[in-house]
Amino acid sequence: xxxxxxxxxxxxxxxxxxxxxxxxxxxxxxxxxxxxxxxxxxxxxxxxxxxxxxxxxxxxxxxxxxxxxxxxxxxxxxxxxxxxxxxxxxxxxxxxxxxxxxxxxxxxxxxxxxxxxxxxxxxxxxxxxxxxxxxxxxxxxxxxxxxxxxxxxxxxxxxxxxxxxxxxxxxxxxxxxxxxxxxxxxxxxxxxxxxxxxxxxxxxxxxxxxxxxxxxxxxxxxxxxxxxxxxxxxxxxxxxxxxxxxx
Amino acid sequence: xxxxxxxxxxxxxxxxxxxxxxxxxxxxxxxxxxxxxxxxxxxxxxxxxxxxxxxxxxxxxxxxxxxxxxxxxxxxxxxxxxxxxxxxxxxxxxxxxxxxxxxxxxxxxxxxxxxxxxxxxxxxxxxxxxxxxxxxxxxxxxxxxxxxxxxxxxxxxxxxxxxxxxxxxxxxxxxxxxxxxxxxxxxxxxxxxxxxxxxxxxxxxxxxxxxxxxxxxxxxxxxxxxxxxxxxxxxxxxxxxxxxxxx
DNA sequence: CTATATAGCGAACTTAGTTCGTGTCAAGTT
DNA sequence: AACTTGACACGAACTAAGTTCGCTATATAG
Numbered sequence: 315x316x317x318x319x320x321x322x323x324x325x326x327x328x329x330x331x332x333x334x335x336x337x338x339x340x341x342x343x344x345x346x347x348x349x350x351x352x353x354x355x356x357x358x359x360x361x362x363x364x365x366x367x368x369x370x371x372x373x374x375x376x377x378x379x380x381x382x383x384x385x386x387x388x389x390x391x392x393x394x395x396x397x398x399x400x401x402x403x404x405x406x407x408x409x410x411x412x413x414x415x416x417x418x419x420x421x422x423x424x425x426x427x428x429x430x431x432x433x434x435x436x437x438x439x440x441x442x443x444x445x446x447x448x449x450x451x452x453x454x455x456x457x458x459x460x461x462x463x464x465x466x467x468x469x470x471x472x473x474x475x476x477x478x479x480x481x482x483x484x485x486x487x488x489x490x491x492x493x494x495x496x497x498x499x500x501x502x503x504x505x506x507x508x509x510x511x512x513x514x515x516x517x518x519x520x521x522x523x524x525x526x527x528x529x530x531x532x533x534x535x536x537x538x539x540x541x542x543x544x545x546x547x548x549x550x551x552x553x554x555x556x557x558x559x560x561x
Numbered sequence: 562x563x564x565x566x567x568x569x570x571x572x573x574x575x576x577x578x579x580x581x582x583x584x585x586x587x588x589x590x591x592x593x594x595x596x597x598x599x600x601x602x603x604x605x606x607x608x609x610x611x612x613x614x615x616x617x618x619x620x621x622x623x624x625x626x627x628x629x630x631x632x633x634x635x636x637x638x639x640x641x642x643x644x645x646x647x648x649x650x651x652x653x654x655x656x657x658x659x660x661x662x663x664x665x666x667x668x669x670x671x672x673x674x675x676x677x678x679x680x681x682x683x684x685x686x687x688x689x690x691x692x693x694x695x696x697x698x699x700x701x702x703x704x705x706x707x708x709x710x711x712x713x714x715x716x717x718x719x720x721x722x723x724x725x726x727x728x729x730x731x732x733x734x735x736x737x738x739x740x741x742x743x744x745x746x747x748x749x750x751x752x753x754x755x756x757x758x759x760x761x762x763x764x765x766x767x768x769x770x771x772x773x774x775x776x777x778x779x780x781x782x783x784x785x786x787x788x789x790x791x792x793x794x795x796x797x798x799x800x801x802x803x804x805x806x807x808x
Numbered sequence: 809c810t811a812t813a814t815a816g817c818g819a820a821c822t823t824a825g826t827t828c829g830t831g832t833c834a835a836g837t838t
Numbered sequence: 839a840a841c842t843t844g845a846c847a848c849g850a851a852c853t854a855a856g857t858t859c860g861c862t863a864t865a866t867a868g
Contacts (some may be wrong), residue, residue: 328765348847370824374665381848383827392825443736447697448762452776456781462774472792474780479730479793482737489690515695518575526707527700531585533721546726549797550607595816617855628817630858639856 319390322350324398326347347379350388354398358435361399366437369395378550397449402452403431403438409458417466418551424459425484425547429540432488437495439488465522468554476554483550489545544549566637568596570644574695591763595627597635598667605682608646612743613684616642643688644696650678650685650696656705671706672695672731672794676787681733681742686735715801723801730797734790756782 316398345350356377360369371382389395407427410420432439445452461471466553498507516524516531526559527534593599606800607616618639625631636642657667675706679686680803690701702726710720745754761777763771775779 371826372824382825383849384847386826387846441732444740445689447759448702453763453766453771457771457774460777460781470777470780471783474777475784475789475792476796478784478789479796482733482793483730486690486733490729493691493774512694516700519700524700524704526711527704528720530707530717533717536718537722537725542722542725545722546729546797549723549726549800550793553796553800559728618857619855629856630818631816633857634815 319386319388320393321387323390323394326401326447327450329538338416348378348384348388352378353385353388353395354402357395357399358396358402361435362436365492366435366440372397393444396444399435399438400442400445401449401451403442404455404495406431407455407458409455410462412461414465417462419466420462421459421466421551422544422547423481424462425453425480426540426543428455428468428481429543430483432485433491436492437489439492442485443482443489463554466555472554476550479550480547483546487546488560499515507542562617565636566633566641566674569635570637570641573644573648574603574693574697589763593630595625595635597645600632604642604646605649607612608682608685612739613682613687614743624646640691644693645692646685647692648696648698650689653678654702656702657709660714661712663713664709664715667709668706668713668727668798669794671702671709672727673790675702675728675731675785676790678733679732679736683739684736686732686739689732690729690752691737696803697762699716710801713802719801723797724782726797730793731790734793745789 350352353374357369357374360373364373371385374395375382375385389398407424409424413420432442447453459477459480460473463476464470468476512535513531516527516534519528521528600621603793604621607620607624612618617634621642622629622632626716636645654671657669658749660667680688694700706724706727707720710723711717715723722730762777763781768773
């Protein structure tokens with residue numbers, strides 16, 4: 315294996331299967347050697363159980379039963395773990411074979427898959443938003459989404475920008491949803507939490523400056539399940555076919 | 562003034578002008594006393610010049626010429642500074658008087674204002690995404706956007722969810738744009754940066770797995786100025802009037 | 809002139825990312 | 839069989855940053 319973890323990160327972003335691995339004989343590993351995969355597993359477990367804020371070098375290594383310094387033979391820095399995490403998440407997405415007749419349904423499904431992956435690991439979409447755009451697995455997902463939209467007859471430029479907008483929205487939605495969920499576990503209950511409390515808050519606003527917020531407090535705070543998500547995705551998707559190629 | 566900064570934060574999120582201030586006589590302040598406003602000014606200056614990542618308690622206090630501990634008489638914690646920052650940003654937005662004939666233009670303009678404020682302070686939209694939804698100034702902006710959409714004849718529930726989607730997208734877009742800009746200043750040039758380099762990257766991908774990414778590399782990386790932003794906003798906005806009230 | 813409250817501050821504690829030098833085991837060499 | 843080597847892992851330590859605590863000094867009240 316390449317001695318320098320920087321080279322390994324570069325390799326991860328480069329073409330797959332391009333050698334670089336299968337170096338030393340896969341002979342007897344003595345105990346359980348630290349690998350990038352095991353690091354990723356441990357990190358995902360930490361995020362799943364304690365949230366993204368709890369993802370520290372030390373929490374990962376303690377889940378791994380090793381010392382913090384041991385990680386740095388395999389990763390460049392902490393941001394590198396984000397890269398691994400998002401890569402793993404993307405690798406588990408199932409990309410459908412594009413069906414021109416069902417492109418709307420297919421793109422919605424991929425977005426829902428992404429959303430659910432994000433929500434399974436609360437806060438992890440923060441990492442997705444900060445991700446550098448050359449991660450191989452994210453490119454694979456982009457390719458899949460692009461294929462769906464092109465099959466649906468969407469103009470290439472329209473499709474490219476739509477994927478960008480969809481990705482941003484999904485990540486933002488998951489981040490917001492995760493944070494609401496996390497706050498509900500927080501013992502520091504000084505923060506407003508439930509929908510009822512939010513409505514009360516809105517109704518306590520001065521009538522003169524906030525007439526609409528007060529009148530429609532219910533609408534503003536509604537959206538159980540993924541209604542808001544479905545709504546926004548419909549807005550983004552339903553217009554695509556009508557789009558002339560953007561200037 | 563309330564001795565406990567927690568009470569002050571609560572007061573900021575409560576109704577404005579509701580007393581709580583004008584406490585001790587506004588007599589002679591000896592030098593320049595630390596105030597929440599001065600903290601906000603200093604923090605904004607730090608973010609504007611060095612980016613959101615450089616926003617630390619110590620960077621704020623050094624810009625203020627004081628010690629880190631001095632801040633904690635005025636703020637609860639670092640997250641509180643985010644709250645102040647976003648509040649200030651929102652307070653500087655100009656909300657138009659709703660004009661039913663020009664509601665699309667008006668909502669687009671407000672979103673563009675938010676976008677430009679975010680971009681003036683690189684990375685600050687991270688704070689906006691994490692913001693608790695009861696900040697008074699953000700509520701004021703929401704009220705203004707709601708008024709525009711309602712004047713445009715949009716259903717209340719549709720309007721409420723549309724504002725949510727728009728806010729998420731604008732924040733995500735600004736975050737992404739800010740990070741690209743920051744990476745361009747970064748001396749660590751091992752990262753791929755320019756559009757040309759990105760196209761090269763895409764073209765280096767294996768043809769079998771990435772046919773569309775390769776063929777439309779140009780489209781995927783295009784979008785100068787705010788073309789992508791305008792495109793996404795158009796998708797979100799142009800369908801609103803057609804919406805039946807969501808279930 | 810003295811007492812008191814309050815804002816500001818220095819020092820220190822804690823957590824977290826990262827680096828460095830050393831130890832240790834496995835495979836290959838003589 | 840003993841030695842060398844090299845990669846991997848690790849303990850300790852350094853740095854940066856958020857936060858707390860208790861002291862000080864000043865301005866106002868009595």
